[in-house]
Amino acid sequence: MIVCNIGRALWFCLLCVASVALVPKSTEHITRAGIYYLLDDRLEYVHNYSRCDLLQDALNRFAERLDQVSTDLGYENDKVKELSSLTKMQIHINSGCDESAQLLWPTEFMREEYVVDVSHGVINIVAEQIWGILHALETVQQLIFLNRFRMRIIQSQLILDEPRFAHRGYLIDTSRHYLQTELILNFLDAMSMVKMNVLHWHIVDDTSFPYYSHTFPNLTLKGAYHPFAYIYTREDVLRVIQHARSRGIRVMSEFDTPGHTQCWGLGHPELLTQCFDNHGNPTNELGPIDPTRNSSYEFMEQLMNEVKQTFPDNFVHLGGDEVDFSCCCWYLNYIQYGNDWIAQYNCDPTEFGGSIDFTGTPEEISRVLGGEAAMWGEYVDDTNIFSRSW
Structure with missing residues (x-):
């Protein structure tokens, strides 16, 4: 058991190191041992795509499912090196996303690769197109689990992913x-x-x-x-x-x-x-x-x-x-x-x-x-x- 001072609150937190098995397996997955974050009850979503309905709908689904997280990965003994609060998710789409003129549709040529970097109290997501962002959000959803005090936890990690097959x-x-x-x-x-x-x-x-x-x-x-x-x-x-x-x-x-x-x-x-x-x-x-x-x-x-x-x-x-x-x-x-x-x-x-x-x-x-x-x-x-x- 370790004592974590977060703001004025004093939390007694019992955490575990768990090997998260992503489905499907990502192209590259690097975890940063011992570094964890407590997810804020209301994450701030930072992006410049207010005219992208696909993104807004995806974030709404993500927030709804975040409230339903119930995964308990067990409580093995572990030395937690660092524990802090995570309050923000930053999203960047290289090609942009604007549906004000017409809707965007998935095609056989869509770009689905993405990068997720959980570090320095922020979840950073980067993708070439919106389709990669949708996959990234699904990945992040799999990374979140609960501790014994029903607090949402995510480990610091870096994920680079792209599809092996274009048609799945x-x-x-x-x-x-x-x-x-x-x-x-x-x-x-x-x-x-x-x-x-x-x-x-x-x-x-x-x-x-x-x-x-x-x-x-x-x-x-x-x-x-x-x-x-x-x-x-x-x-x-x-x-x-x-x-x-x-x-x-x-x-x-x-x-x-x-x-x-x-x-x-x-x-x-x-x-x-x-x-x-x-x-x-x-x-x-x-x-x-x-x-x-x-x-x-x-x-x-x-x-x-x-x-x-x-x-x-x-x-x-x-x-x-x-x-x-x-x-x-x-x-x-x-x-x-x-x-x-x-x-x-x-x-x-x-x-x-x-x-x-x-x-x-x-x-x-x-x-x-x-x-x-x-x-x-x-x-x-x-x-x-x-x-x-x-």
Whole structure:
């Protein structure tokens, strides 16, 4: 037990040296043995970014969670060399942060590195962009613990951290397993605590279409598990996106096509391929989206335009896996070498005008909606169009 004279108050403080295991592990972590600070009940947050809503929201969350700190790291014997009060947190963003004109959004190119220096009675945080500051605050939250007198303690230390992987995602499948919006928001909170930065929202699939489309409402009204109870309205989706943005998390939606679309046919049966047996008789079964109809492309263009206007991320996942080739011979993961791939395109019912043009005509290029498309693949080898691992 040691006696600590703080101002006019006389505190009897029992402290311990604990090895704080940050999650995820930081790039570099240097602790200064024996030097501790008692956190003031109301920290002063010093910065020059009054027009940065992202920062203010993050600080509000930090202050709220600070009041809920309950971590007790135990009380091993230790010699405390220095104990003083910490009353201030200073924040510096090298590139600045101003959202007065437009909101800032996390992207695949965002800078997330940061430095946290707890010394001389101040918590100093420096980052290139606001996204690093968000991660730094999560780190600081993990560094604070309580002593036996329920006083908040933080050890003097230096942390330098940057992500090893730019894409750190988690997938939720709300087509097969509907999740209430509040649960998704709670899940985003958990993701931010461990610095994950992409919510891969597999929002629709064969089993149900919970995303409410204003362009094609029958997709949801007839394709969801329930037309009102188990759907995501535009307001729900925007709430998830905004909640994620404030925590530096991208939301990449997935609209699996052209397979995994059976529930789409409940509201729009004309969209899917009619299946026939070897004798040319209808089987009364539906395959993937019918690539022989111009109306299919018009439908997808309208739907993707709505998706593009709803989800601000640069990427949309289009699935592309497990296409039922009993109706169509095309299959994304059918591996062929050399010139054998020609057989697959000759079998494809889409008209290629006698030749394959991967660059597209000017008319085709004019119909590109923009953004990036991601697709599923069971494996990556030299036959893939883009050999990319996520």
